[in-house]
Amino acid sequence: MLRAFNACLVLAVLAAAYVLYSLEHSIRGVERQIARSNSAIVNEKEMIGLLGAEWSSLVRPERLQRLAEQHLKLRRISPDQFVKVNELATRIPDEPPVKLEEDGKDAIGDILKAME
Amino acid sequence: LILVSARKDGHLAGRNRLRLVTFGFILFFMSISAQLGYLTLWQGPPERATVEYSERLPRPDIVDRNGVVLATDVPVFSLYADPRKILDIDEAVELLTATVSGFDVKGLRQKLMQPNRAFVWLKREVSPAEREAIHNLGIPGIGFRVETKRVYPMGRLASHVLGYVDLDSKGIAGIEKFLDDQGALYTASLAEDNTRAMPAVLSIDIRVQHALADELARGITKFHAKAGGAIVLDVKSGEVLGLVSMPDFNPNQENKNFTFDQANRMTSGVFELGSVIKAATFAMALDYGAADLTSRFDARAPLVIGRAVIHDFQPTRRILTLPEVFINSSNIGTARMALGVDVEKHKEFLRRVGLMDRLVTELPENAKPLLPQRWGRLVQATVAFGHGFAVQPLQGAQVVASLLNGGNMIPVTFMKRDRADAKAMAHRVVKAETSEKLRYLFRLNGLEGSARKANANAPGYRIGGKTGTAEKVVNGRYDKSKNLTSFVGAFPMDDPQYVVMVMLDEPQATPETYGFSTSGWNAVPTAGNVIARIAPLLGIEPVLTDEERKTLAKQAEKEGKT
Numbered sequence: 001m002l003r004a005f006n007a008c009l010v011l012a013v014l015a016a017a018y019v020l021y022s023l024e025h026s027i028r029g030v031e032r033q034i035a036r037s038n039s040a041i042v043n044e045k046e047m048i049g050l051l052g053a054e055w056s057s058l059v060r061p062e063r064l065q066r067l068a069e070q071h072l073k074l075r076r077i078s079p080d081q082f083v084k085v086n087e088l089a090t091r092i093p094d095e096p097p098v099k100l101e102e103d104g105k106d107a108i109g110d111i112l113k114a115m116e
Numbered sequence: 117l118i119l120v121s122a123r124k125d126g127h128l129a130g131r132n133r134l135r136l137v138t139f140g141f142i143l144f145f146m147s148i149s150a151q152l153g154y155l156t157l158w159q160g161p162p163e164r165a166t167v168e169y170s171e172r173l174p175r176p177d178i179v180d181r182n183g184v185v186l187a188t189d190v191p192v193f194s195l196y197a198d199p200r201k202i203l204d205i206d207e208a209v210e211l212l213t214a215t216v217s218g219f220d221v222k223g224l225r226q227k228l229m230q231p232n233r234a235f236v237w238l239k240r241e242v243s244p245a246e247r248e249a250i251h252n253l254g255i256p257g258i259g260f261r262v263e264t265k266r267v268y269p270m271g272r273l274a275s276h277v278l279g280y281v282d283l284d285s286k287g288i289a290g291i292e293k294f295l296d297d298q299g300a301l302y303t304a305s306l307a308e309d310n311t312r313a314m315p316a317v318l319s320i321d322i323r324v325q326h327a328l329a330d331e332l333a334r335g336i337t338k339f340h341a342k343a344g345g346a347i348v349l350d351v352k353s354g355e356v357l358g359l360v361s362m363p364d365f366n367p368n369q370e371n372k373n374f375t376f377d378q379a380n381r382m383t384s385g386v387f388e389l390g391s392v393i394k395a396a397t398f399a400m401a402l403d404y405g406a407a408d409l410t411s412r413f414d415a416r417a418p419l420v421i422g423r424a425v426i427h428d429f430q431p432t433r434r435i436l437t438l439p440e441v442f443i444n445s446s447n448i449g450t451a452r453m454a455l456g457v458d459v460e461k462h463k464e465f466l467r468r469v470g471l472m473d474r475l476v477t478e479l480p481e482n483a484k485p486l487l488p489q490r491w492g493r494l495v496q497a498t499v500a501f502g503h504g505f506a507v508q509p510l511q512g513a514q515v516v517a518s519l520l521n522g523g524n525m526i527p528v529t530f531m532k533r534d535r536a537d538a539k540a541m542a543h544r545v546v547k548a549e550t551s552e553k554l555r556y557l558f559r560l561n562g563l564e565g566s567a568r569k570a571n572a573n574a575p576g577y578r579i580g581g582k583t584g585t586a587e588k589v590v591n592g593r594y595d596k597s598k599n600l601t602s603f604v605g606a607f608p609m610d611d612p613q614y615v616v617m618v619m620l621d622e623p624q625a626t627p628e629t630y631g632f633s634t635s636g637w638n639a640v641p642t643a644g645n646v647i648a649r650i651a652p653l654l655g656i657e658p659v660l661t662d663e664e665r666k667t668l669a670k671q672a673e674k675e676g677k678t
Contacts, residue, residue, distance in 0.1 A: 052188060053178075053185055053267055055185075061322060061323055062330070064213075065326070078668060080672075
């Protein structure tokens, strides 16, 4: 009787030890995962900051103006180009000024090619 | 028997002892499990350890009103060595010089041959590619430290507003210093993951700032001016959308020994703004009821006060109505107008619009106005047209904004602000009718007076403004050949939204200006160019008269031909 009880207890201890160990093991894994994710987040944030700084230096208005003047045939907007919505119908030209898809031509592609 | 009983007693005693021990063990384990239960079940999460910093504190980013990054921290890696741990100096030197350019072999060897030192810098600011390469060499005793570096991606743009930091990341000038004084650094250090804090959002619009800087630089080159400055101010919120002072500086440069000339002249310098101050005098006379739009002022002869004589720059030699005094910028007329007001009331008005006190904004660089010591009749007359009365240019812009926006003084700011918040902090300085009359005068001057060329350069945007040409004081005397020309105006005049101020220091006459170097020929057209560029950005709808439409069509035709 007592022996069977003791055997039960030993088994219970073994089972509990196994459960406890596997739980601890998995928790260690999760902790490592958290640490990895945290450092990845820090890295990503640093990267975002770095890319933000780079983006900001690329969209410098002074640089954009220089590039636009060099490569685009655009003029500064003139006040008479502003049209009210209800006057819009009278302002539509008969022929589109830039034919983007004329006979398989690629107007934007041509600009890009010219830039190269 | 004794023996037996003793044995029996001994047996009993042993049993009791065993019980005691068992009891003790049970108590012990129970206390342990109780403690365990308490710790695991009832205790909250462990308190976060205080964030510790080995290197510099992180600074908050600075962004413009649309979120474009103007200043940020970037991590840089610096290479160091622990000479005690380096096994083979020759090999280390050879490997390093072979992988990374810019190493001086002799110097490197000397640095590594210090066996009693534990730390020497080998190279500051190593690029990521170099870092990877050095890392792959696997030399023992060599490592990297992460440092942060403050960068200003926009370079020179808005440098006077942003300011800069010293080598230890401490704010030295501009908003950077303001942030330090505000303790934003401290806030940043408490930020959740100690890498990024909330950015400081400025009122500056980087597109407006660029247009302003670009057009001002053009103006300075065109008229061979020594220096210049410009401001764009939101009339209804007091926000500064752009502030330029030329010559400017690059906050990214290593050596920050900037010259005095590179200082922010719009806030850290005081100038006699000349006729801009006249606007304040008109507002005073109209607000006190000392004059109205139909009042007449005798400008037939120079005004004599004691031993001093006040002349007009371009004498009209007739009796002028109040609008005519404004358009012709008559010193005599303005002086007479001011003399119609009591001295104390005059001073009280100037104090009310903030011209008597130092203007304090977020920028730490601010100058105290230079005011006359004793206020007699002569001083009152000269102050009326801005002589002997020097203030920060930003102060001038603030006054004009408050006179045109309906009469509410809103303190200027470099940080983004809601219009509702601005309304709450506004206080009335002149009556709404006075503001209405000033709008009329400003618009009239933009249509017929000295500010005509602004409207010619920016048709449709209904600009009104006041010009000023002040002679500079050289060695304590007014020098007729050296001018400081300024323009301050607003658009669109039917409901002013933005104030633009342009200032040129010693502009020269060119053939194009027919030999004139007054404000109307240089500062005004420059301001017109600025407005033509920023008005579409700021969402101001142009309204063209038929005449303007024709001129524009002619211009387009001309350009189309060439």
